Amino acid sequence: EAGVVQSPRYKIIEKKQPVAFWCNPISGHNTLYWYLQNLGQGPELLIRYENEEAVDDSQLPKDRFSAERLKGVDSTLKIQPAELGDSAVYLCASSLRRNSPLHFGNGTRLTVT
Amino acid sequence: DQQVKQNSPSLSVQEGRISILNCDYTNSMFDYFLWYKKYPAEGPTFLISISSIKDKNEDGRFTVFLNKSAKHLSLHIVPSQPGDSAVYFCAASNTDKLIFGTGTRLQVFP
Numbered sequence: 001e002a003g004v005v006q007s008p009r010y011k012i013i014e015k016k017q018p019v020a021f022w023c024n025p026i027s028g029h030n031t032l033y034w035y036l037q038n039l040g041q042g043p044e045l046l047i048r049y050e051n052e053e054a055v056d057d058s059q060l061p062k063d064r065f066s067a068e069r070l071k072g073v074d075s076t077l078k079i080q081p082a083e084l085g086d087s088a089v090y091l092c093a094s095s096l097r098r099n100s101p102l103h104f105g106n107g108t109r110l111t112v113t
Numbered sequence: 114d115q116q117v118k119q120n121s122p123s124l125s126v127q128e129g130r131i132s133i134l135n136c137d138y139t140n141s142m143f144d145y146f147l148w149y150k151k152y153p154a155e156g157p158t159f160l161i162s163i164s165s166i167k168d169k170n171e172d173g174r175f176t177v178f179l180n181k182s183a184k185h186l187s188l189h190i191v192p193s194q195p196g197d198s199a200v201y202f203c204a205a206s207n208t209d210k211l212i213f214g215t216g217t218r219l220q221v222f223p
Contacts, residue, residue, distance in 0.1 A: 004156070035209075042117075042213030043157065056210065068200050091156055099145045099164075099206060104156030 002026065006092050012111045018080035021108045025073070025094030033067060033102060034077050035091040036088035043091055043104075049075065081110045116140050117205050119214035124219050132150045132190040134217050136203035139184065143177070143205040148177060148188045160201075161188070193221045 005024040013019050025032050030051050035043035041081070046065065048056040051072040060067065069075040077102040079086055089109050118137045126132045134148075144165040149157035149183045162184070163170040170177050176189045190197055201217045 040122075040215065042204075042215050044213070045210065048210075093156070101147060101159035101162060102147075102157075103159065103212065106154065106156045 002087050004092055004094055004097075004103055006090075006105035007106055007110055009106065010109050010111075012113065013082055014034040014083055015112050018078065020076055020078045021090050021092075023075045023092030023105060025075070025077075025092070026103055029094035029096055029103070030035040030072070031095045031097065033074050034067060035093060035104075037089040037091055037107070039088075042059070043094070046077070046090075047087075051056060082110075084112050086110060087112045115202060115215075116143075117214040119203060119217050120190050121217050122215070123218040123220070126193045128195055128221055128223050129192045131190075132193045132197065132221070133217055134174060134190075134201050134219065136186050136188075136214055137184060138186075140205070141181075141184065142221050144208045145206040146177070146179060147204045147206070147211070148175075149202045149204060149213075150197075151202065157202055158213050177203075183217065190219075193219075195221050195223065199222050215216040 003033040034046040036044045047060045047067050049069045067077045089107040091107045093104045095102045116139050141193050147162040148160040150160050151157040159173050161175045161177050179186045198221050200218050202216045206215045
């Protein structure tokens, strides 16, 4: 079984620039998550999708962050404009159903200069 | 307000001995608990889980214990191996929201 695929692995941008991250979940996993992980911290949920529907986006800073999951498969997370404090690892995960383990991708490390 | 806490940022254990990683939580509504392992530059990998209706779950060298009255869970690794050196995150779930602790870095030395 292929794992969760994320790209790019690393991204360096200047502040105020836009950036986008892409995620392809495990085939058949209807639930998709975007997490943010700061250095020395655990992952924190940004948004959760059930198929195409964003069912929990309460932690997503909607003034600059947006996400979409077209056709209920791949997902894109966008930041516009990026700020210095956005430097972190952005993790995508998918799961088969509620209370089944999340499978994470290797993440995208974003550095905003 | 940190609902899931891992108070030990690091742990060092000799190869072959037992590693015990601890986790405390504050929300009594959590009903599902998981442990993840993370190597550098990789995403967290699921290790083992336990439902709130159980107090122990075992998978090979890994055992998770849940003490609901104390709101405490622990991960035991026996025997510890150098390849177990990683950051371990505990996580707790309630109504589809999974909340992670801050992690404990385990180092297993020869």
